[in-house]
Amino acid sequence: MVDTQRGNVADLVAEAARKAPGRVAVVDTASGRTLTWEQTDRAVGAFAARLAAEGVEDGDRVAIVLGNSAEFCVALFGVLRAGGIAVPAAARSPELPRLLGDSGARFVVGDDFPAPDLDATADEPHTTTRGGEDIAVLCYTSGTAGVPRGVMLSHRALLSNVDQCARLQPAPVTANDRVLLVVPLFHLYGLGPGLLQVAAAGATAVLLETFGTERALTVCAQHRVTALVGVPAMYQALSVASPDRLAEGLSTVRLFTSGAAPLAPAVLAAITQATGLPVYEGYGLTETGPVLTSTLVGGVAKPGSVGRPLPGVELVLVDSDGRPVGAPADPDETEWFDGDEFETGRVAARGPNLFSGYWPDGAHGPDEDGWFRTGDVGYLDAEGDLHLVDRANDLIIVNGFNVYPKEVEQVLDELPQVAEAAAVGVPDERTGEQVIAVVVLREGATLSEEEVRDHCAERLARFKVPRAVRIVDELPHSATGKVRRASLRGSVA
Secondary structure, rough: OOOOOOOOOOOOHHHHHOOOOOOOOEOOOOOOOEEEHHHHHHHHHHHHHHHHOOOOOOOOOEEOOOOOOHHHHHHHHHHHHHOOEEEEEOOOOHHHHHHHHHHHOOOOOOOOOOOOOOOOOOOOOOOOOOOOEEEEEEEEOOOOOOOOOOEEHHHHHHHHHHHHOOOOOOOOOHHHHHEEEEEOOOOOOHHHHHHHHHHHHHHHHHHHHOOOOHHHHHHHHHOOOOOEEEEEHHHHHHOOOOOHHHHHOOOOOEEEOOOOOOHHHHHHHHEEEEHHOOOOEEOOOHHHHHHHEOOOOOOOOOOOOHHHHOOOOEEEEEEEOOEEEEOOOHHHOOOOOOOOOOOEEEEEEEEOOOOOOEOOOOOOOOOOOOOOEEEEEEEEEEOOOOEEEEEEEHHHOOOEEEHHHHHHHHOHHHHHHEEEEEEEEEEEEEEEEEEEEEEEEEOOOOOOOOHHHHHHOOOOOOOOOOEEEEEEEEEEOOOOOOEEEHHHHHHOO
């Protein structure tokens, strides 16, 4: 058992190799290569020794710009076993040069430093004394609120979140599971609830480089996948596949989980109807290691909810001054909650899974009492389940009235011609801001601005109805499928 408070994240591999050396650890669907946990542990040790031989010292940053592959897995754990700090990054991102400069990465695995040799074995095992509060991963945020910042995640934070997730029932990953990992491993959602959870359970990771509905279903059937770690865009794509194809491809699956963004209730219903299985949602941030809540805690996949706090996580809603909310809600701000007047507030969390602040000096981390205020606004229903309303930075204020983009988007999504929609606020001299709807139509569909506005006017207060509608070919997305509203604001203003 790995010590969550003092251990090194790479200890997860050593422990899996000790308990189940012959079990398949990684299936790389791109290359066809498989590794057992014993082989993975040996390759990790050899890569750690190679890094040390090249001069990597404790605390040195080593960037990893590999895709979802066996090499990425070995590189990540190898950097940590060598005492370094892993900096996972997207290889083709335009932000990569800035990330490398900001982190001060000594080597870039996949560029100036060759990827791991999966068959290598170290002459002597390499060990490090780093762990616990030492930084393990420097993970850069998506930059939806500005320039991406490096989030410093300690071994303690990552191991604590792995333990918190493992204590859920049903467990997200068990030793017998074969887990499809298509969410990018350079993103903490793919890394933590994905790869690290698999390693902690000694399970099998089935790696897919990019998501495509037919390819994913084929891989799931071929490798008898039992659990999917997904994002809403992935489930949206699966929901429109034929029921027979879904039944064929997902016949061995026992558990669907979703994160990174709220899942539309209609998509959840479609997946459940087609497969007989619910999709359990979770919520978190890079800064929180990442998972804070899950509907697995309550055992019910409740539409529109991201569930309750994980074991060991405290969660409260606070106002702009950081005080817990509790006053009666303003009906103008809650009319879209189907008449239930729940008080909204910014989500604040405390727990051992929180980050150590932003790179390089630890600024803006948890306060002196251990609380971290997120940028998300939500409310708690009568059963204590969290419902996310929107990002605080995405709030649109029209004539002093709050408009949450999500409520407008939910109405836009009701239109059968709409494939995807976003609502953003742009400056307006008269009202302060105005709502702009940005819409992607389904193939072959037509829709006028007047039709969109009329539909919204029937369901929303007047100040929430989009002033203008833009029809576009596609919306900008982050690596995990979130719509980048900040990018949209600049393009439609």
